Amino acid sequence: DTEVTQTPKHLVMGMTNKKSLKCEQHMGHRAMYWYKQKAKKPPELMFVYSYEKLSINESVPSRFSPECPNSSLLNLHLHALQPEDSALYLCASSQGTLSRQPQHFGDGTRLSIL
């Protein structure tokens, strides 16, 4: 079992729907990340939060909106997604942002856009 918990595990939504992905960690980590991963490809970084502040937005379309309500929680709000947004969305956390601190990933949410 991973120490980073993501819900839901699977999500099917229409292009006009609004939904949210949730991520939670209780390891006291101060950096949290969202990644998008297409099948048989490496993960692509979307957002980084450090000490609950957005540090990096990798030019992600505005239909993806991240939120970090507190140091343990990270949300990804979805609205008006496109079929090409169907992917595995992975949340990760790390103790800090030093290069020696590994990122620990959740199980991911498999998102399908109809």
Next chain:
Amino acid sequence: AQKITQTQPGMFVQEKEAVTLDCTYDTSDPSYGLFWYKQPSSGEMIFLIYQGSYDQQNATEGRYSLNFQKARKSANLVISASQLGDSAMYFCAMRGGRSNDYKLSFGAGTTVTVRA
């Protein structure tokens, strides 16, 4: 810019044998971290092992060891005594040493299939 190269798209290994997964990297940072992750078909990304650029010894974690050759910029993963549960995709990744360098750069991945 950092770049990670994994040249083996897929590998087959017999159960109980060892397998080496290749990884080369390119960076101008003197300080960096190298990581290996395992991703089974179920999707979770599992952290396996870490090697720091200034570490003198090769990292080991159970059946996993990292063959770090800094001059050649390679960080190969060795899995000893392969098990059926080792069948997965394996990613090599690197992170720079600067304090604001959050990005983990991944290689393309190697799919390992363990045969009984």
